[in-house]
Amino acid sequence: MEGFQTKAALSQWFSENIEKTVGSLIGNGVATGMINGFAAQGLEPYTTWVKLPPGTLIKPFNNPKGIQIVVTGGKIQTTWFVTDFRLGRGVLVDEWK
Numbered sequence: 001m002e003g004f005q006t007k008a009a010l011s012q013w014f015s016e017n018i019e020k021t022v023g024s025l026i027g028n029g030v031a032t033g034m035i036n037g038f039a040a041q042g043l044e045p046y047t048t049w050v051k052l053p054p055g056t057l058i059k060p061f062n063n064p065k066g067i068q069i070v071v072t073g074g075k076i077q078t079t080w081f082v083t084d085f086r087l088g089r090g091v092l093v094d095e096w097k
Contacts, residue, residue, distance in 0.1 A: 011067035018061050023054030 004010040026032050026049070038046035049058055061067055 007069035008064070010069055011064040014061045014067050015059065015064035018059060019057045020060050021054060022049055022052045022056045022058055025058065025060055026050065026054075 004013065026035055035046050035049065039050045045058070045062060052058070
């Protein structure tokens, strides 16, 4: 895996080295909905991120254990896909009856 001995080592590298601007992360429709929802619940770092200027660099993959690496394919084509989909705690809106 390009010099990484384990998937965990690659996840750790992503967590420590990948940076995006707040504007590019929150400007993504799917990410915006998720991040704003988490921020409304008071979850960090999302609450802080939504208050930052759009050009501020952040490390969106801040939890290496939350990064899942899947290796597939053969030798003819390399494709990378990285996303910021995450799960957070839910909020009870009303009781189901």
